[in-house]
Amino acid sequence: MSEGTNGHANAGEYLLETKNVKMHFPIKAGVLRRTVGHVKAVDGVDLQIRRGETLGLVGESGCGKSTLARLVLRLLEPTEGEVVFEGENILGYDRKRMLRVRRNMQIVFQDPYASLNPRMTVGNIIAEPLKTHKVEGDRKKRVQELLEVVGLSPEHYNRYPHEFSGGQRQRIGVARAVALNPKLIICDEPVSALDVSIQAQVINLLQDLQKEFDLTYVFIAHDLSVVKHISDRVAVMYLGKIVEISDRKGLYGEPRHPYTTSLLSAIPTPDPEKERQRRRIVLAGDVPSPANPPQGCSFHTRCPRAQTYCVEHEPGLIPQDGEANGEANGEASAHRAACFFPVEEGQSIEEPATTTPYRAGQST
Amino acid sequence: MLEVNNLKTHFKTQDGVVKAVDGVSFSLEPGETLGIVGESGSGKSVTALSIMQLNPKPPVEYPEGEIRFEGQNLLEVSDKRMQAIRGNDIAMIFQDPMTSLNPVFTVGNQIREAIRIHQNLSKSEAQEKTVQVLRDVGIANPERMVKDYPHQFSGGMRQRAMIAMALSCNPKVLIADEPTTALDVTIQAQILELMIGLQEKYGTAIIMISHDLGVVAQIADKVTVMYAGRAVEQGTTDEVFYDPLMPYSWSLLRSLPRLDTAGEVRLLPIQGTPPSLIFLPKGCNFSPRCPFVKDECHEIDPDLEEKKPGHSAACILSVEEIEESKHRVDEELGVES
Numbered sequence: 001m002s003e004g005t006n007g008h009a010n011a012g013e014y015l016l017e018t019k020n021v022k023m024h025f026p027i028k029a030g031v032l033r034r035t036v037g038h039v040k041a042v043d044g045v046d047l048q049i050r051r052g053e054t055l056g057l058v059g060e061s062g063c064g065k066s067t068l069a070r071l072v073l074r075l076l077e078p079t080e081g082e083v084v085f086e087g088e089n090i091l092g093y094d095r096k097r098m099l100r101v102r103r104n105m106q107i108v109f110q111d112p113y114a115s116l117n118p119r120m121t122v123g124n125i126i127a128e129p130l131k132t133h134k135v136e137g138d139r140k141k142r143v144q145e146l147l148e149v150v151g152l153s154p155e156h157y158n159r160y161p162h163e164f165s166g167g168q169r170q171r172i173g174v175a176r177a178v179a180l181n182p183k184l185i186i187c188d189e190p191v192s193a194l195d196v197s198i199q200a201q202v203i204n205l206l207q208d209l210q211k212e213f214d215l216t217y218v219f220i221a222h223d224l225s226v227v228k229h230i231s232d233r234v235a236v237m238y239l240g241k242i243v244e245i246s247d248r249k250g251l252y253g254e255p256r257h258p259y260t261t262s263l264l265s266a267i268p269t270p271d272p273e274k275e276r277q278r279r280r281i282v283l284a285g286d287v288p289s290p291a292n293p294p295q296g297c298s299f300h301t302r303c304p305r306a307q308t309y310c311v312e313h314e315p316g317l318i319p320q321d322g323e324a325n326g327e328a329n330g331e332a333s334a335h336r337a338a339c340f341f342p343v344e345e346g347q348s349i350e351e352p353a354t355t356t357p358y359r360a361g362q363s364t
Numbered sequence: 365m366l367e368v369n370n371l372k373t374h375f376k377t378q379d380g381v382v383k384a385v386d387g388v389s390f391s392l393e394p395g396e397t398l399g400i401v402g403e404s405g406s407g408k409s410v411t412a413l414s415i416m417q418l419n420p421k422p423p424v425e426y427p428e429g430e431i432r433f434e435g436q437n438l439l440e441v442s443d444k445r446m447q448a449i450r451g452n453d454i455a456m457i458f459q460d461p462m463t464s465l466n467p468v469f470t471v472g473n474q475i476r477e478a479i480r481i482h483q484n485l486s487k488s489e490a491q492e493k494t495v496q497v498l499r500d501v502g503i504a505n506p507e508r509m510v511k512d513y514p515h516q517f518s519g520g521m522r523q524r525a526m527i528a529m530a531l532s533c534n535p536k537v538l539i540a541d542e543p544t545t546a547l548d549v550t551i552q553a554q555i556l557e558l559m560i561g562l563q564e565k566y567g568t569a570i571i572m573i574s575h576d577l578g579v580v581a582q583i584a585d586k587v588t589v590m591y592a593g594r595a596v597e598q599g600t601t602d603e604v605f606y607d608p609l610m611p612y613s614w615s616l617l618r619s620l621p622r623l624d625t626a627g628e629v630r631l632l633p634i635q636g637t638p639p640s641l642i643f644l645p646k647g648c649n650f651s652p653r654c655p656f657v658k659d660e661c662h663e664i665d666p667d668l669e670e671k672k673p674g675h676s677a678a679c680i681l682s683v684e685e686i687e688e689s690k691h692r693v694d695e696e697l698g699v700e701s
Contacts, residue, residue, distance in 0.1 A: 195575070197616060197619050204630065269624065271624070272601045272606075282553050282554055283553075
């Protein structure tokens with residue numbers, strides 16, 4: 001996964017960075033439509049995405065994953081923060097410059113039924129980005145090439161989306177996304193709407209395309225097994241914040257944040273023996289409303305190891321020591337978790353070993 | 365207790381007869397959990413609705429088969445008798461808790477209605493029972509929550525309310541049709557835990573319908589795998605998951621990213637798409653997508669037959685041939701079997 005990580009992080013290493021990005025949607029009420037509050041969908045996210053890697057983004061519905069994706073593409077204008085693509089903050093860009101940047105960042109949507117215009121032929125759908133960006137040359141030929149790249153037949157050029165199955169439609173969506181040879185593709189739950197036997201087809205396709213075209217992926221999903229399969233690094237979101245980020249091995253092998261731990265223990269695996277032996281951590285209650293997130297650590301209302309300190313203080317993303325990979329490779333590769341009482345290896349989630357907050361000095 | 369024999373549920377449409385369920389058999393004992401797995405359109409839900417006799421008639425026809433519940437064939441009993449069985453003896457919970465509750469009545473009202481229809485209770489007794497079943501399914505503050513409307517409940521709480529409604533008459537069989545598909549994993553864990561707990565407490569038999577093999581592995585004692593309206597494999601949960609004898613079940617397990625091996629092995633997708641239920645392929649329904657296909661498969665339509673004691677599959681290959689093919693493909697994939 002790590003080519004070119006030579007001791008310290010330099011700006012060129014990252015394709016995309018978000019700096020303290022926030023999206024607060026106003027809640028309007030009353031006759032005068034006055035703003036009475038804000039839904040803090042994304043509340044201060046710092047992410048660094050390296051060239052050629054796949055960053056998985058997981059979390060439950062409503063945690064802000066999809067909003068974050070839309071902020072990165074500037075489909076939504078963030079309330080605060082910076083989105084840095086190839087070293088430049090794109091938030092100040094005007095339409096013309098933004099169009100140029102968008103060539104390099106594309107998105108694959110979740111629902112292959114809603115994301116393709118039913119009145120356009122497949123050929124026109126895939127050619128649309130080529131037209132928008134005024135790509136010269138034989139467009140029809142290029143589209144037919146693309147159809148072949150994603151495993152469809154060039155004869156499908158004149159057909160309409162309704163003639164295709166869900167998996168095939170998602171291939172069309174993927175063809176549209178790679179049409180301009182982008183650098184970054186954001187995959188927003190690309191396989192969630194598909195049947196299990198079809199999911200693997202699309203996952204394999206995405207992996208093959210990444211190798212072939214040197215793509216960088218941000219892969220959003222709620223299915224942690226799919227994310228583990230495809231990602232180099234994984235970030236876990238809860239209530240608009242990143243609560244843990246690490247490389248795949250660290251996150252799945254030694255999860256530190258109690259939320260990650262319980263999330264991992266909640267996934268059923270198709271292995272009856274393991275299922276019987278497994279101790280599941282069942283979290284109490286529901287995710288709190290992002291319009292009124294809890295004080296202090298936003299997870300404390302459901303956390304089995306929460307203490308009064310967690311209610312009063314808000315944890316930042318604290319590097320988890322132990323592994324040398326952390327500090328040595330620069331901040332982005334470190335295993336970080338936003339928790340004062342992180343889960344140690346082999347420890348049960350209910351009992352924090354200490355009542356002294358872990359690296360409390362670094363909290364924000 | 366419940367026995368489904370060679371059930372066929374066909375829909376007569378303008379384009380032809382849709383064989384949604386085409387020969388499914390299974391049985392269920394008290395306290396047992398049967399898992400039914402399959403992709404969308406494989407006939408899982410129609411099987412459940414056939415047992416409940418909730419398929420609209422017409423266009424539905426039952427050309428063959430029987431559903432025996434405590435000795436009576438549900439396909440033949442009168443509507444009135446069925447009304448008494450439905451909800452009282454066999455209850456069902458649906459996939460989408462958002463649409464299965466009526467938005468204009470309070471949750472308490474809806475549960476009370478179910479209780480009043482099936483049990484001879486006074487209004488106040490029914491009210492008491494409503495509060496009690498809501499407490500049973502882990503809803504905090506049930507006295508207050510009975511007065512709330514469905515939109516005031518979260519998704520997980522709505523599914524709990526549905527379970528409360530289904531269990532309010534102590535049914536002998538609970539059919540759960542994808543009860544956790546619309547929910548987040550942490551909420552899914554809560555609901556599954558709840559169902560297991562209630563089953564232990566009341567000895568209810570459960571039919572768990574799901575496309576999620578993990579959910580079925582967690583909760584089921586035995587499993588029926590469905591494909592294109594047929595049961596293609598049946599056995600205990602361990603048999604089906606560790607030693608699948610139908611190429612479809614095996615491919616399904618190989619096409620799934622798993623937490624323990626994810627990222628290390630390449631997924632084996634099942635080629636193509638499920639067949640249309642009007643124009644089924646010649647021979648075995650799975651033959652166009654089967655990784656182990658032989659020439660005969662396009663001619664012979666295999667029936668479900670016992671391959672090992674208690675473990676049956678619909679495939680013309682012998683057990684040895686299947687094992688050999690599994691090993692061959694596993695080696696190519698780099699999976700340790």
